[in-house]
Amino acid sequence: MANCLLLVVMIKRCTDPLKPKSSLEEHSFLITDVRFSPSMPRLATSSFDKTVRVWDADNTDYSLRTFTGHSASVMSLDFHPNKEDIICSCDSDGEVRSWSINNGSCLTCVKxxxxxxxxxRFQPRKGKYLAAASEKAIYILDGETQHACRSPLQGHAKDIQSVCWDSAGDYLASVSEDAVRIWSFTSGQDGEFVNELNCSGNKFQTCVFHPAHPSLLVIGCYESLELWDIREKNAMTFNNAHDGLIAALAASSATGKVASVSHDRLVKLWK
Known part of the structure; x- marks a missing residue:
């Protein structure tokens, strides 16, 4: 773990001031999630206004598609990793829908x-599974039909805040405020529980696998980052990363960096 951390060099630093390229302003209520397409210059947003919108990342003056049909607030969404036409979304009523971006239609609707x-979140590269967190369980859905294809993954004592896959789609991490659990999706282990990290300080909120060090999970907490090597099973805390709750993390394979956003209104990049 020590060697890995020396390589990662998680030294606190702010980037040059970030300047917005454009604003996306068509939603009428709170935006709940945003995702970039893995293969095209597109992004998608979900909202309390019960819609999903798809945008051209190079020209965000207006949305390319607006999908309606959810009867409740849309809480999250993701692009299929291998089929650039497909996007999935889930709402606060437990409904999952898949949509065709090209023709604007709803392909499936499953309670x-x-x-x-x-x-x-879709399983990266493979797209075989779609992992969805609801209360204390993770539902593993078929990536094509969105039907549950096995019993839910259970073990969290508190509601799950966030889920993320490693870049190969072999491991899934789930985060509740008191624990992070790792599930294996390697050959013959579709959803097998392999490890758990219990919270010993600030409550956990979100997580992402480091893009340059696949076994290193970065966990966002209140003001701090937790670094956990899931193979060596070692962890350390990086205090004073922000001055508020770290609400979300994102990893860039192109730059090898991790971005954190916090209630202190700052975005920080880490390497």
Whole structure:
């Protein structure tokens, strides 16, 4: 773990001031999630206004598509990793829908959860599974049909805040305020629990696998970052990363950096 951390060099630093390129202003209520397409210059947003919107990342003057049909607030969404035409979304009523970007139609509509969904993410590269968190469980859905293809992954004592896959789609991390759990999706282990990190300080909120060090999970907490090597099973805390709750993390494979956003209104990049 020590060697890995020396390589990662998680030294606190702010980038040059970030300047917005454009603003996306068509949603009428709070935006709940945003995702970039893995293969095209597109991004998509979900909102409390019950819609999903798809945008041209190079020209965001107006949305390319607006999908309506959810009867409740849309909580999360994601692009299919291998089929650039497909996007999926989930709402606070437990409904999952898939949409065709090209023709603007709803392809599937499945009632999956008893409660509302928190976050959903496609398995990278493979696209075989779609992981969706709802209350204390993770539902593993078929990436094509969005039907549950196994029993929910359970073990969290508190509601799950966030889920993320490693870049190869072999491991899934789930985060509740008191614990992070790792599930294996390597050959013959579709959803097998392999490890858990319990919170010993600030409450956990979000997580992302480091883009340059696949076994290193970066966990966002209140003011601090937790670094956990899931293979060596070692962890350390990086205090004073922000002056508020770290609400979300994102990783860039192109730059090898991790971005953090916080309630202190700052965006920081880490390498």
């Amino acid at each position: 999956v959860f008893k409660g509302g969904a928190t976050q959903m």
